[in-house]
Amino acid sequence: MRNTCSLCGGKLKDGICTECGMDNRKSDEAYKSVLNQSDCANMKFSHVHEEGKAQAYEKPRMNQTREPEERKAGDSAAEKARDKGAASYSTSQYQSSGAYTPRTFTQGQKQGKKSIGLILIIGIIVVGVVFLFVNGISNMSSSETTDEIWDDDFLAEDEENFQNDDDQFAGANGNLDEDGEVWEEELMAGMYVVGIDIPQGEYTLTGKDGSSYGVFDKEHSISDNRKFGEEDVYQVENVELFQGALVCVDGLYPVNFSTKNAQTQDMGTREANPLTESYEFSGTAVAGEDFPEGTYDVYAVGDDFGVFQFGVDLIRVDYTVPFSFSTLMEKNPTEEYPDYCSVYKNVVFPKGAVLETKELQIKLEPSSGVTTTDYLSFYDNTY
Structure with a gap:
């Protein structure tokens, strides 16, 4: 057994590091696999790098990520499900990337970690004390103005802005005509343009397990997607489709689009x-x-x-x-x-x-x- 810790180089007592507390009696290989792992490991296919750390990039995307399915020994169908889940990406999504160099620990880096660790700990404590002191003074000086800022008018406006948080199209820029024609059609997996393939209108969308849809309309501040079957939801109402929006449908089963105010007079053709x-x-x-x-x-x-x-x-x-x-x-x-x-x-x-x-x-x-x-x-x- 080593006399020094494989993580920080500190002294060992009964296999336990007296500096960082790491148990060096366990398999070195298990620790090496963790210490030498990139920060990008186990991230989704689509993510961005920021300040040296990988962060999941969730929006905008057109469909939900399919979760990997459990593999059962001797079950060919389950093995197929496992392979499919492993290959799945977030469907119809945007991807952004940046340069990043993963930091790893090697044997040559062990020396000197003891002193560096102590300096870092002391530095963190000092910064924390200073922050608390400055923040306390700031709170004292601003306590009198806080009540003035959070007046009744501001709270009323704030409530109005966020009362429709659950509305997937809250904040959409534009208004749809209430009058129009009845229009209904089932659309299979594909890309469709409102005003050409689908008339503008307010829709009710219905689908089966696995099917999903996405609406993307930068002009009207709409970017939304739903997967049917999640939380037992198979129908979504009040879906606003404006001229020029891109609508994407995914999955085995088609999605039914139904409206009572279709603006068919404004339809173009491919x-x-x-x-x-x-x-x-x-x-x-x-x-x-x-x-x-x-x-x-x-x-x-x-x-x-x-x-x-x-x-x-x-x-x-x-x-x-x-x-x-x-x-x-x-x-x-x-x-x-x-x-x-x-x-x-x-x-x-x-x-x-x-x-x-x-x-x-x-x-x-x-x-x-x-x-x-x-x-x-x-x-x-x-x-």
């Missing part, structure tokens, strides 16, 4: 798709290089199941936005795995979009129509 050829591949492909940019229906055609995803940089006035999309696909999905779809309609691939499927074999079939041939601008209203 243009003829200039593309005519289909493309089939697995692995990685780049739009504009391996196949023409454009609007395609994506089909799962191989025996494998998995994640279909792509990413592209969206160009803004003075910056770019990294955008990524992903969905779960399988050639013949069943009700056992309702998160998976066999085809995803109307996917727009701008030039430079990088597609990734790994073992999943897919086929790109030109969609029946397009909303625009300026493919990069298709995502302007999403973020």
Whole structure:
């Protein structure tokens, strides 16, 4: 047994470090695996780095992450579920990344940790005392003005602003006409544009387990997604769809859209798709290089199941936005795995979009129509 601690270099007594309290009698390998682990380990596929730490990037995203399922020995169906869960990403999500160098501990770093640790502890105590002292003085000087700030008018306004916190579309900019036509349709997995595929209106959406929808409308401050079946919710009311919004549907089962004030008089139509050829591949492909940019229906055609995803940089006035999309696909999905779809309609691939499927074999079939041939601008209203 070592005479010094493998973590801080301190002296050991009966295998216990007298400095940091680490039990050195246990397996060194178990500790090494923890000490040498990157801060990015076990993070979601999509996250951002901030001040040297990885943080989950939750919004905006189009669907919820599917939780990994338990694997049971000898159960082929359960093994399949485990593999699917492990491959799952947050469907239809945005992705942003940053440079990060993980910090690890090695044997050469052990010397000197004892003194450094003591200095850090003393420094933290001093900073804490100073903070408490300054904060106490600040609170004393501002106590008289606090009551003036939190007056009745302010509280009334605050209550009005947040009384609809549970409303998924609270704060939406714009008003919908109350009068209109009755319109109802079931939409399968795919991308749809309000004003072309769906008339503007206030909708009731109904779906089954595994199916989900997302509404993305930067112009009207709307970014929301729901997965049916969670908390036994299979119907969502008062879903406001404004002209130009992008609506995404995912899963095995279609989602029913129903409204009584559809603005069908403002509906446009899709243009003829200039593309005519289909493309089939697995692995990685780049739009504009391996196949023409454009609007395609994506089909799962191989025996494998998995994640279909792509990413592209969206160009803004003075910056770019990294955008990524992903969905779960399988050639013949069943009700056992309702998160998976066999085809995803109307996917727009701008030039430079990088597609990734790994073992999943897919086929790109030109969609029946397009909303625009300026493919990069298709995502302007999403973020």
